Amino acid sequence: MLLDTASLYFRAYFGVPDSVRAPDGTPVNAVRGLLDFIARLTSTYRPTHLVCCWDNDWRPQWRVDLIPSYKAHRVVAEVAEGVDVEETPDPLAVQVPLIQEVLAALGIAVLGADGYEADDVIGTLTARAEGPVDVVTGDRDLFQLVSDERSVRVLYTARGVGNLEILDDAAVVSKYGVLPEQYADYAVLRGDASDGSPGVKGIGAKTAADLLRQYGDLASMVAAATDESSAMGGSLRAKLRVSADYLTVA
Template sequence: MLLDSASLYFRAYFGVPESVTAPDGTPVNAVRGLLDFVSRLVADYRPDDLVACMDADWRPQWRVDLIPSYKAHRVAEEHPGEEADEEVVPDTLSPQVPVIEEVLDALGIARVGVAPYEADDVIGTLAARAAGPVDIVTGDRDLFQLVDDARGVRVVYPVKGVGNATVMDGTALREKYGVDGSGYADLALLRGDPSDGLPGVPGIGEKTAAKLLDAYGDLAGIMAAVDDPSSRLTPAQRRRLAEARPYVEVAPKVVRVAADVPLPAYDPELPRAPRDPERLAALGKQWGLGGSLERLLTTLRG
């Protein structure tokens, strides 16, 4: 099981009231919410291995160099007209991230992040290397591109919480989007994604993109059809795709997750007992993690 950690702690932060605080009054709603998520996921899916994948670089420069608008709207607007390096995140969430990392480390849950890559890239690399079935837990549709029935790769997509999740396999993906996992990246590229600053091809929405992929196989097939006078593209589609060629040529490297991230040493085995019980107890007391931590420890022991 691979966790898109930032996706999950964002959901935890917005799903658990800020009134959930440590003894000193510091909000720990994201910390406790994430612990409850992990406990529920372990109880429901019983993974042998679990890796919390982290954003070592949430907006890699190599992606920005290819598409400057990539996640640009998420950049802090403290200095208009200047490039900022920080993502806009709630002020009371940022201080909770180091606490989450410390607690995961004390528990002995593997935590992997590699600069200059996003968590998605770490997930893509781990999924590609996995010998057995993989469940990817994320609220980010981008990772639908990794769904692969032949290899048992699925996405557990939380609807409201991880206890109410949609499991996206190849069948579910085809029913909802008309493509397989391998085609989802091309669909997203053509459709665009405002949340990631991807412009897409103007006039090519999700349904049209799915129809084009069905007719021509993949992005390369669609672009070959642009240059083929006998293809059944409409004049408008041909013009729009031709005009978008500079974007289409660079977008695949941005949209497709990496599968070759150089990973550090890590132990993915799900711990049955904390790696550092004393440190974990101290963190639990300092941050008032109470029932959330106890529930997870009970689940791990089970």
């Protein structure tokens, strides 16, 4: 079981009253909530292994270089030679080091990689896993990892950890009209305001799904847009061409 830790402790912070404090008055509602989540998840799903995946860099510079708007709306201070400061409530910020200490004290593996987000760690561990994997997250980007063939599911926390939405291949198709392996291209086309991903102007969720059903993937779609002999309509061709630079790096 792979946990998108920041996703969970943010949810815990907003879900547990800030009256939960240590004897010295330090707020520990996020700490308490995260531990409650982990206890519920492990008792319900009985994973053989558990990893808390960590954002060593929540907004990697290499991603910003490719898409300058990436998470820009969540930056409160830019750091020239380090990690930008993310907008985080002060009572939560003081708990993040405590969360790391508590997880270490409990012997729960915490894994991050410098210059990368927890998503990247989760993707890498999932690709290397030799058995079933459950990914616990509130981030839709990780839907692309779902695979019935490899027994990879996403336990989606949008409705709360007590009411998880379990996503397999059929659930992703039912919800978005695309296969899990097409979800990344779908998100690129549609855009995602939560990450500052602009998407292609004039292409919404329905059109993105229709296009992926027709062309299979983004690369084939872009190739058709640049091929004057293709049957792609002029309006769609123009939209994709205008966004060519974005589509090349997204």
